[in-house]
Amino acid sequence: MKFDDSIPLYLQIESEIENAILKKQLSEDKAIPSIRKLAKQYKLNPQTISNAINELVNAGIIYKKRGIGMFVKKGARKILREKKMRTFKDLDIKCIIQKSRSLGFSKAQLIKLIEENFCEKGGN
Numbered sequence: 001m002k003f004d005d006s007i008p009l010y011l012q013i014e015s016e017i018e019n020a021i022l023k024k025q026l027s028e029d030k031a032i033p034s035i036r037k038l039a040k041q042y043k044l045n046p047q048t049i050s051n052a053i054n055e056l057v058n059a060g061i062i063y064k065k066r067g068i069g070m071f072v073k074k075g076a077r078k079i080l081r082e083k084k085m086r087t088f089k090d091l092d093i094k095c096i097i098q099k100s101r102s103l104g105f106s107k108a109q110l111i112k113l114i115e116e117n118f119c120e121k122g123g124n
Contacts, residue, residue, distance in 0.1 A: 001042060009044060010051035016042075017056060018080050021072055028076055031069045032062065 003012055020026045032038075035053060039046040053070060056062040061076045073079075100110045 009048050010055065013038070013042060013044070013049060013052035014055045017052065018061065018084075021061065021076050022080050022084070024077075026072050028072045028074045031071050034069060 001012075001016065003009060017026070017032070021028075026032055033041070035046050035049045038044075038049045042049070053062060057064065057070075059079070061073055061079060062070050063073050064070050097110070105113070
């Protein structure tokens with residue numbers, strides 16, 4: 001994984017774990033790798049991994065079983081999907097609209113561009 005120096009490492013790890021859950025690489029009600037294993041995998045300090053995990057625990061995505069490990073909470077995919085959809089709607093779409101306006105695109109041109117690209121990528 002290549003890290004972005006402008007974003008705290010623990011937030012990037014949090015996002016990686018969220019994406020693994022969304023892609024079903026980490027299943028609901030199943031254990032996730034230990035902090036030590038994740039630290040070794042990402043070549044990071046275990047405290048950085050712990051900070052990411054704590055954010056996910058606080059968000060209700062992961063839960064801890066004392067003495068056993070950490071698990072993906074049932075319903076985590078739905079929570080994450082809704083979170084990502086809100087972010088997409090509230091930030092990404094607004095950014096796209098703002099950029100298209102600054103480039104002089106009309107609404108019709110932007111919609112056409114989206115439709116063309118959506119279809120190219122296997123959409124309906």
